[in-house]
Amino acid sequence: MELRHYCQEKPSNLNTNSSYFLIIAIAVMLSFLTNFGFSSLLEPFLFLKSSGSNFYPSFQNTFLSSQEWWRLITPTFLHFSLTHLIFNCLWIYILGSKIELIDGRGVFLTLFLISGLSSNLGQYFLTGDYLFGGLSGVVYGLLGYCFILDLENRGQRYDLPNALYIFMFIWLLIGFTGLLKIFGFGNVANIAHLVGMIAGFMLGLIAKYTMKV
Numbered sequence: 001m002e003l004r005h006y007c008q009e010k011p012s013n014l015n016t017n018s019s020y021f022l023i024i025a026i027a028v029m030l031s032f033l034t035n036f037g038f039s040s041l042l043e044p045f046l047f048l049k050s051s052g053s054n055f056y057p058s059f060q061n062t063f064l065s066s067q068e069w070w071r072l073i074t075p076t077f078l079h080f081s082l083t084h085l086i087f088n089c090l091w092i093y094i095l096g097s098k099i100e101l102i103d104g105r106g107v108f109l110t111l112f113l114i115s116g117l118s119s120n121l122g123q124y125f126l127t128g129d130y131l132f133g134g135l136s137g138v139v140y141g142l143l144g145y146c147f148i149l150d151l152e153n154r155g156q157r158y159d160l161p162n163a164l165y166i167f168m169f170i171w172l173l174i175g176f177t178g179l180l181k182i183f184g185f186g187n188v189a190n191i192a193h194l195v196g197m198i199a200g201f202m203l204g205l206i207a208k209y210t211m212k213v
Contacts, residue, residue, distance in 0.1 A: 006197060019105050020096030023112060024089045027077045027135055037080040037133070043076040045068065047120060047128040080084040081186065088135035095142040098155025098158045103207075111203060117194045122195030132189045137196030137197020143168055144200025145207070152208055 015021060018083040034042040043050060049066055079085035100108040113175055119137025124130055146158045147165055174180060175190040 014093065015097070018100055018113070019109050020092055020100055023077075023096070024092055026087065026161065027079065027089060027092075030074075030077045031079040031206060034078060035151040036082065036085075037078070042078070045071070045078055045133075046072050046130060047075045047124055047132065050130075059124070072111070073116050074118060075120050075133040076135055079135075079154065080133060081208075086197050088139055092135055092142075095139065095146060095158075095160075098160075099142060099199040099201075100148065102157065104197060107207075111142055111145055111200065112138055112201060113162075115199045119189075119192040119196035123189050123192035126191045126195075134189065134192075137192040138192045140172065140197035141200035142170070142205070144197040145204040146200075148201055148204025148208060172201065 030045060032137065033039070034045065037093075047062075048059070048071065049059040049068055050061040056152050059129065062071060096108055115138045116135075119141065120132075123132050123137070145166070146160060149157050150160060150165075162189075172190070173191060175188045180188050
């Protein structure tokens, strides 16, 4: 796989034919369909299956017995507040539009799937919690990827300011202190953010050393 050469062209508006727009649209649709977590329609999209009599929510019961593999990625599209949804969709637009324009749709979708899957799996296996959702793990994956390649290109590849990276990394650290919950941001899936970012770093390094960037 080869990345497209860097170009100075920048996205000027929301491209409705793009992959990032489709992801945003699905996130908006599922968030409203599940009433931001307050609807019975939420259960089929959670990481673990929890419906049915005498059914214990577990990885084995969900993925090996019931074969409901879509749950590995569907929590990525769920959001539990309008603010959460808007914040994540804005970041998907900012980062996704740049990556898809410069590196191509295939690269962006690969980043989305790997960072989404890894952040969901990390959140579950490292915390035991399966009631989580959001595009934040993907956002940090995209950010980590851009950060690695911007280091190589002195910040000129994606034209993202250093202050943005600093803010997002500090925000990640603050999440682990518990202050975000105290100030009304709810329960934050910090492990998902961290694992997503690590996945982004790794994918950025793979792109740096094995592809033409």
